Amino acid sequence: MAEHKRQPDFEARIRAKAAELGFVACGIARADAAPRTAERLRQWLGEGRHGDMIWMAEREHHRGSPAGLWPEVRSVIALGMSYAPAADPLRLATEGERGRISVYAQGQDYHDVVKKALKALGRWLAQEGGGDLKVFVDTAPVMEKPLAEAAGLGWQGKHTNLVSRAHGSWLFLGAIYTTLDLSPETAGRDSCGSCDACQRACPTEAFPAPYRLDARRCISYLTIEHAGPIPIEFREAIGNRIYGCDDCLAVCPWNKFAAAAAANLAFQPRAELTAPALADLLALDDAGFRQVFAGSPIKRIGRNRMVRNAAIAAGNSGARGLVPVLERLREDDDPVVAEAAAWAIGRLGVSA
Template sequence: MTTSTSDLTPQDRFLAIRDEIRREALALGFDACGFASAADAWPNGEWLRQFVAEGLHGAMGWMEETLERRSHPTAMWTDAKSAVVLGVNYGPDIDPLTQLEHRDRAAISVYAQGDDYHDVVKKRLKQLAGWMHRRWGNDVKVFVDTAPLMEKPLAQRAGLGWQGKHTNLVSRQFGSWLFLGSVLTTLDLPPDEAEFDRCGSCRACLDICPTGAFPAPHRLDARRCISYLTIELSGPIPDEFRPMLGNRIYGCDDCLAACPWNKFASLSAEAKFHARETLKTPPLAELAVLDDPSFRALFSKSPIKRIGRDRFVRNVLYAIGNSGDAALMTVVEPLRSDPDETVRDAADWAAARLASAQVS
C-alpha cells in the first residue's frame, strides 16, 4: 500500500517518498537501500586521480579514460539531486578459503559462481527506476559498476557500509558481500546518515593477501592483485606472481573472506544470490580441455565468459602448475601446441612445475 503525501509538509512528504522507495526496493529483491545527496562535494575524485597518476590501475586504461566522469556523481548527470544506493547480498554458503585446500580443483571468486550480477542487478534497478518514474514523474538513471560511477563511497554516504582497508564496502549486516547499484534521480530526497569506518586496528584483509597488493590500508596496487591478474591482464602473468595464484583461476576472495564482519551476515536462503553447483571448485582437468565453443557453453550468462577461452585456460594452466599433481600432465601436454601463444607459455610453465614437483 502506498502512502498519501498530499497533506504532508515538504520535508515529511520526501521522507514518506523515501520510505516508499525503500519498501519497493526490498520487494524487488534488494537487501539494502540507502539515500545520499548526489550534489554534495566529496574528496573521492581526487583520491582516484592520485590512484591513476601513480599507475596503480595497471593496464586498466578505461579508468584513465573515464577519470573525469568518475570524479563526482553529477559528472555523469548534472541534473541528479539524489542517489538511491542498493545492495544485493551474495554471501557464500561456505568459507571461500576452503576452496584453496583442493589443489586439483579450481577456486573461482564467489561473485562469479552464479549468473552475471551486472545483468541481475541492472534488471532490478530498471524495475525500481521505472516504478519511481511512474509514481512521481521524476527523471531517473540507473548505474551498476560497468558505468563510471564511484558507488562504494556513495554507498558509504548512504549508510550501507564503509570502505574497508581492502577498499571494498563492508556492511555491519552483510560483511564484505554486497553487490552495489544506484539510481540517480531528480527527486531531492533527504539523505541517510553516512556510515563511518569501523575497521579499527584490524588488518586481517591486508595480511591475508597472497601477493601483498595493499601498500597501505585503503590503498590497492591493482598490478599485484590476483583479481586484476586473472581477469583484467591480457598476455602472460608475470613469473613472480604465478606460484602465488595457487588454484585461483578467476578472481580472489581472500581479503573479503578474512573480514571479521562476515560473521554478522544474515539473510533468508531464498533471497541469496545463488552459485551454480558446477562452478563450486570444478576439476582443473575438465576446465583445461575447454575449446572456445565448450567454454562459451559452460559460462553462458556468466561474467567469466568475458575474459575468453584463451585467458581462462591460461589461468587454469597456472593452477595446474601449482597443483603438484603429476597426473595432470596428460592435459598439459596437448596445450603446449595450442594456437594461442599465451596458452602455450602457460602450458610450458605448468609442465616444468609438475616435472620439478615430481622429482622433488
C-alpha cells in the first residue's frame, strides 16, 4: 500500500499489529519531539558520569536526536515489551551464598526477542504504509527513554528509567524510525510526585539528584560495563548482586500495576539463573561460563567479569566454606579476578 493511500486509522492499526507481536506499549512521536535530549546528554558526558562507556561519547552526535542518526526520519514509533517479574526481585537480599541476577537477564536475551518483533512490525509497516524505516533495540545510538516518553509510553522517573502507569518499570524498549508522517501521541507526564523511594533504595548513592544518574556509582554499571577492579568503596554495598541491580526499579510504587501475566514468555526466568550458588559461579571456566549463559544477555560480559563479581559477593557472604575455591582463584590468569578473590578471602577473615 503506497503511503498516500494509507487509511485514516493507520496509527491504530500500527498499535494493533504491535500488540499482536508481543508489545504491550506502542506510541508515536515526531522525530523532533524530545529537543532537550542532546543538551542533557552533553551535560552528563561532560561531567564524566558515563564512566567507561566511551561509546556514549563517541557517538554523541548520533544519540542527541533521531535526525542526528538518520536525517530522513520524520516519525518515531516507540515500543515496549513487558518483563514484569512474578517474584519479588529483592527476595534474595539476605541469602548471601546465592547470587542475585537482575530480572531482565534471567530469561532469554531480550535483544534477540525484541529485535525479531521489531523487524516483523517493520516489514508490516513497509508493506502497509510504504516509506523507509530503521529498527533499533538498545545497542544502537538511540536514546530510547526520552523518545518513549515523548511517544506517551510513560515518563522518565527519578531513577532515570522509564515508568509506565500500566507496566511499571519493567519494559524493554525498542524504536522504529520511519520517513512516514504519523500522527503523534500526547507525551507522557511525570507522575513521580514527591516519592523518592528509588533514590533512597540505591545502595551506592548513584543518584546525585532526582532524575540524574552517576553510572560510575551504579551497581548495574559496576557489575556489567566496568571491566577493571570494582572500587573498594562500593564492594560491601554490592552485597550478593552479581549481574545488575533491580533495587531502584523494584521499590517503585507504580509496579503494583504491572502484571507478570503481561510479560513475554521468552523472559520467564531460567531455573539456573534465579538463585545461582556462588560456589558454582566461582568454579566456572570459559567453557562452563558459555554453557551456563548461552542465550542469555549475561554472556557478553565473559567469564572473568562474572567470576570477579561472584568473588566480591563471596567476600560479602560471611561463608568461609567458599575460601577453598577463592584460594584457587588467587592464582587466576586474570589479575582482576585474582585481586577480587584475595579481597574476598581477607573480608571473610582468613589470613593469607
